[in-house]
Amino acid sequence: MSNMKTIYKVPSPIAKRDTSYCPGCTHGVAHRLIAELLEEMDLTKKTVIVWPVGCAVLGYYFIETDALEAAHGRACAMATGVKRVHPETFVLTYQGDGDIASIGIAETIHAAARGENITTVFINNGNYGMTGGQMAPTTLIGQVTTTSPYGRKPEMNGFPIHLPEMLATMDGPAYIARGALDNTQHILQAKKFLKKAFNTQLKGLGYALVELVSNCPTNWKMTPVESLERIRKEVLPVFPIGEFRVVKGVE
Amino acid sequence: MGEKILMKGAEAIAEAAIKAGAMAFFGYPITPQNETPEYFSRRMPEVGRIFLQAESEVAAINMIYGAACTGTRVFASSSSPGISLMQEGFSYIANSNVPCVVANVMRGGPGLGDIAPAQGDYFQATKGGGHGDYHTIVIAPHTLQEEVDLVLKAFDLAEKYRIMVVLIVDGLLGQMMEPVEFKETVDVTKFKVPEWATVGQGDREDRIIITSLDLAPEGLEKMNLHLQEKYRKIEEQEVMVEEYRMDDAEYAITAFGTMARISKTTIELARSEGIKVGLIRPITVWPFPSKTIENRANQVKFFFDTELNAGQMIEDVKLALNGARPVYFYGKMGGIVPSAEEVLEEFKKHLGGQHE
């Protein structure tokens, strides 16, 4: 007994309750990574998470910190309000692709342009999960959704938005990366990206965003395993993993 | 305590907010209130507070929302089209029970309208321009001094009830210059984070979630009942109204803001002709001074409502009277402000020759 070592446990900020996520959804993985870092970096008690409108709308029930529920797309603006008047808080936004890259793209780009000292975790699941799988700004060309029933067509629906690549062209943001949650190796790498993003804020370096390529087994109409395979085969070639902007001092 | 300073309305409101302890301002340029954010942009750094020009009014109100959730005194100002964009935030702020103060320097509408003074946003302000059953306290000053005095009152009310307070002033008040006196400066070093605010859990026993969401209808009903209870209390306790020369009045004018100010001159003109008319001026247009109006129903022959719109507050006047007296109307739209003489002329049309 005496030489037993804890190698796996529920991170302390994770609530002991069921989540509202579908079986096999990687929102849970993203939550775990955030919670692990909050615990490891001793941030839980100084954190305010601004939750989105989307599948993670009830996220404040699953990660136990002070929390706000933003209007659809407005998380970065709301987080700006918190951080400007209470710079000692650690402020996260957690947002889906529709939230951040469609209805809230102005709020996101301008928070990044201002170098707002907040951190965004962006879940790219390629559709509007909560409302039943409609086309999102990240829906791939040819992908069938409930509002692109013939597959996304460029001439009708335009092209997917690569948010990190866009933000990386600007001077404001300090750290911009994209990870993926489809396998263990990628998940561990994603955690490293998130840790850098958290540190970016702690060091006062400015805006940080990590996109996490995620699945949506329910609306993709796949088993969880199939959905993870689809990430590797179809999504990552279009939305590659990488660090797109890393200013001096980020680590 | 101070001497009188000659100031433009849009700047006076900013200084009043600073003296009232506004720790942050978020806004977006729009005429006729540009001098307000410009003034804040100069002054806030001087006093070590936050000024931020947002990318839109949508962003501005959500920054206000975020800052308000930390229990910080926050202020925003805009004008009609910008206030329309903010309505989403108004609704969320209402159901989140967080305090803030927003000024709407109303201009002509609808649409892009013009930049001249108007009162066409009365419905939006008092009936809830955003979605759901909510109210904000709505205050309508009619002079710069009153505006300056009411800014501090607005913050106090906002915090007392954890509600948004909207100051509706029209472009005329925003652009005119008048001597004002700032009576009180709030000591912001005494500010404490309120116990309901989200600034990180810290030493608190429980964490705090601020949300306008409850997916269970029973839960959301409870949130609504809480709001309605708060609104009833505000209606009972916070009505502000001025009755001007009403003691011996045989007729009552109802008007708010700039039209109330003009009506005071109209009343002097009328009285010099022997017509006994007074003014009932709602200072809070929500909560509306229904009782004050109702109480005068038996005293006056008719009510004459005048506004810079097609007739909006008149609906509340009629509701208060419930048919007890006729209510006539004179309004100008598009940013045209009538003279006191014009108002008198229109008023006299309803006298039926008695005073001709």
Ligand SMILES: Cc1ncc(C[n+]2csc(CCOP(=O)(O)OP(=O)(O)O)c2C)c(N)n1
């Ligand atoms: C102003 C507004 N428009 C639309 C909606 C409806 N709505 C709720 S969730 C959602 C989509 C969210 O999708 P995404 O951001 O991709 O997150 P996901 O659900 O996939 O995690 C929409 C459109 C809303 N709540 N508010």
